[in-house]
Amino acid sequence: MKKTYLVICLSILGTGAFAQRMSNLHSFKGIPSTPALDSGIDISNNSFALESTRGHLDTLFYEDFVNGLMGNNVSTTPAWSTFSNFCSWNYSLLGSQGQFAGTGPIVNSTTKANGFMLLDGDACNPGAAAGFQDVDATLQSPVIDLTNKPNAVLTFQHGFRWCCTAASVKFEVEISGDGGNSWTSYDVMDKVQSNITAGTGTAAPLTKSINISAIAGGQSNVIIKFRKSGVSHYYWMIDDVTITEAPENDLILDYVFFGEYSSYPLAQVANMEFTGSVNNFGYMPQTDVTLKAEVLKNAGSVFSTANAPYTLASQKTDTLTLPTAFTPTEKGEYEIEFSVSQNETDHNLMNNSKKRNFNVTDSVFSRDNNMYTNRGYARANKATYTLGNIFEVQQDGYVTSISFVLQHTSETGAEVRVKLYDASFEILATSEVYDVVASDINGQVTQVLNSPKTVTLSFYEPYYVEKGFYLAAVEHLNPTKGVNIATGTDITQPLQQSYVEVNSDWFYTTLTPMIRMNMDATVGINKEEANGTxxxxxxxxxxxxxxxxxxxxxxxxxxxxxxxxxxxxxxxxxxxxxxxxxxxxxxxxxxxxxxxxxxxxxxxxxxxxxxxxxxxx
Missing domain, CATH: 2.60.40.3080 (Immunoglobulin-like)
Structure with missing residues (x-):
């Protein structure tokens, strides 16, 4: 019997540890339709900049850690405190110095130049030989007086990287309004996937805002606590902690979902349903709240749908699925404009809309949206593997070839071939072995590259497929030459859509490889019919x-x-x-x-x- 697992530690930029922990899973025959709502590289779009959203609201508390734990305007005793079972928060000007991340990038916060707080679990942990130790570490603020301030928002900038499974680690902010006697916890991992270096380097910082009015509004003994617990791998950096007055009216469109593919063959397009998460971040109810999705082609509207307007209570979040689905009938580039509106004047219109794109082509199935960002998948020490994506065929047809993108650390002379699998991981078709040449490999980039080099390998002959799920994969064959498949997407992906085979065992991965399945543009049975053709x-x-x-x-x-x-x-x-x-x-x-x-x-x-x-x- 074949085994499937979760790959929880991928190699980013060609370096890092592989498969540190794993858990049992079934094959992809029974893939749930409900998305896990992980985002790929579209992290910054789910948060909003401190200056643009809070600029004209009164600042009630601010900390940029220029004095480390001493806090702003404190010169004798530390204002901030740390608690830990074995690894503590520290003031730093450097990134992680740990064994897995190496010398990591720093948080890209507004005041990063004067330092930030760092929990470097990698540096604390003794490593595999001595056994990994889980962490439970907190960074706690001084007491903050919010008397006569009933509506308050906590905002901070952070960057982190985490490992393993979402159930094995927590990144939380805890708020107390009574001096620490009781606490309310908020998950701040949001939609960041395992092993993404989020909010660091040149990437936009993760800016998290939490309306804390219900717990801390009007209270004189407010305390903020940042807490990481569970698997200690990697790091967390915090900076620019601010409490401002909450806005009266502020809707936020948190995430959107329309389907998992960035490119569809025309014959394989299915109905697209539009979903969005709407958050009332203000302290007043919002009336006639409407989520709208409009599909455009060649800058002209071809479809739109919206929910029936309703009232959304203060500090509540609703996930809305719009009533009408859309099925493209023509090839071309499409753009979806999601927007949320209400009767009241919104405090910040910048977070009320999102745009997504997809293509309908003759033949190409893709999840990655053709966005190359230096990220990639490779095993340590150039070890071999097979990596692929699942695609759902709606109409019988032919798979002709598989295309993939090579990240910049791939090596010339590496041997690869492509394979097509069914839903039981049985091989259906394979290509000839191909030697990678220099012109196949993408260079290192400093910004998103929208047209990376692509390698396409065909099967010995087109393979006929019926309606169902198929895995389009690339096999790395030669352990003396490294192959790093580029990864990344801005399309929300359900879980268990990308898989890797290591030593005859299958794992599902939490990143999306840039591997595409190409189909014959026509649909039907490829055989000579009884009429003598x-x-x-x-x-x-x-x-x-x-x-x-x-x-x-x-x-x-x-x-x-x-x-x-x-x-x-x-x-x-x-x-x-x-x-x-x-x-x-x-x-x-x-x-x-x-x-x-x-x-x-x-x-x-x-x-x-x-x-x-x-x-x-």
Whole structure:
């Protein structure tokens, strides 16, 4: 019996530990439809900048840790305190110095230059040989007086990286309004995935705001506590802690979801339902609250849907699924504009909308949105693996090839091939072994690259697939040369959609590899039908300038011939019109085609057949 697990520690930028912990899971046959609402690299869009949202509200408390634990305006005794079972918070100007993250990046906070607070679990932990120790460490503020201030918002900037499973670690803010006798906890891990270096380096800081009015509003003995508990791996950095007056009216669109793919083949598009999380961050009820999703193509609206307006109580969050689904019927680039509105004048319109994009093409299934950010997956010491994404086929068709993006630490001469699996992890199709060349590897970038280099490998022949789930994967074969598959997406992904095989065991990963499945642009059964239609091999094959394709009809029919490259992109079409029964031939010029493998498909209305040809230049 095959085993599946969760991969909880991936190699980011080609470095780091692998598979430190794991838990049992089933295969992807029974994938739940409910998304886990993890976001990939779109973390900063779920928070909002301190200056733009709180600038004209009264500041009730501020701490930038310029004096470390002593606190602002405190010169004799520490204002902040730390408590820990073995690893404490410390003032720092440096990032993590630990064994897994190495010399890590610092939090990209507003006042990072004058220092911040760091919990460096990596540096505290003795490591695998001595056994890892879980952490329970808190950073606690001085007592804060909010008398006569009934509406208050806590905002802070932070950066962190975590490991393993969401159940094994907690990042929390605890608030007390009675001097520490009772506490209310808030999860601040939000939608950040395992092993993402969030809010650090050149990335926007994670800016978290919590309306604490119900606990701390009007109280004279308010205390803030930052607490990490569980698996100690990696780090957490805190800076620029502020309490301001809460706004009266402030709706926030926290997250949106419309489907898990960034690119669909036209024949495989399913109904798209639109969902959003709406948060009333203000201290007044909001009336006629409306979430709207509008789909645009070529800058023009092609669809819109919205909920029935309703009243959302103060400090409440609703997840809304809009009443009407959308199914694209044309190829092209689409943009979805999500927006939330109400009758009241909103304090900050910057957090009331989000945009998402997807493409409908002839052939390409993709989850990654073609966004390359230096992140990648590789095993330690160049160890081999097989990595892939799941795609759900809606209509029977043919998978022709698999495409993937190589991160900058991949090496020339590495051996790879692509494989197609069914829902039981049984191999259905495979390609020839391919040696990576320098031109296949993407360089290191300082900002998102929207058109990375892509490698496409075809199967020996197109593989016929029926409706169901399939895993499109890349296999790294040679342990002497490293292969690092780029990862990342801004599309919300359900859990158990990406998998890796290590030593014959399957794991699911929490990051999204840039691996795409390419399908034949036409749908149907690829076989010669009973009416006597036959498609013959082109001659000459390989061809350089011109080739001839012969076919035979058992009955008269309207005939078309289409040619696709190995990624499934349509490159040539010939309309033969009405043809009588008998033998026929089509002369095709290949002079303007790039060298490589192509597929040609004959369609006669009630029959369809495909063959492979090779072009040399």
């Amino acid at each position: 036959k498609l013959f091999q082109n001659q000459p094959n390989p061809s350089k300038n011109m080739t001839t394709i012969r076919y035979e009809l058992g009955n008269s029919a309207k005939v078309t011939l289409d040619v696709f490259d190995i990624s499934g992109r349509h490159v040539l079409s010939v309309n033969e019109g009405d043809k009588p029964a008998g033998l026929h031939s089509i002369n095709i010029s290949t002079a303007n085609l790039n060298g490589g493998i192509y597929y040609y498909t004959l369609n006669t209305g009630n029959a369809r057949a495909t063959k492979k040809m090779v072009v040399v230049q």
